[in-house]
Amino acid sequence: MDDPNSVAEIQRIEKIFADPDFNVERVLEYIDPPEFVSFDFMYNIVGKQAHEAHLRAMLEMMGSGTNEIVRMEIHAGSEHGFVNSIQHLKIFDKQGNQVYDGNLRVTICYLKRDGKWM
Secondary structure, eight states: OOOHHHHHHHHHHHHHHTOTTOOHHHHHTTOOTTTOEEEETTEEEESHHHHHHHHHHHHHHOSEEEEEEEEEEEEEOSSEEEEEEEEEEEEEOTTSOEEEEEEEEEEEEEEEETTEEO
């Protein structure tokens, strides 16, 4: 059974990840260092440091972007949560040319550690 407070907190975190003013440091607050694994586009990323390097490299290549959460479903109890979403992503290079426009299927698993969702 879903815990409404957990669902609301995870939804708040998901909006941080989709914020048009994407902030790497703010996102990294929710990455659990040793166990974090990401399958981002073509890459397998393991660990917080590797994920930070990947995010910074992507932001360095990009001029700007938008990310719209088209559909999101959250299930969460007191210690574990799961999010499935469809997100529409547009990426522009530094000259303003659109280089990507498409939908992504995103699945994120959350674990509550010391009272904080990671």
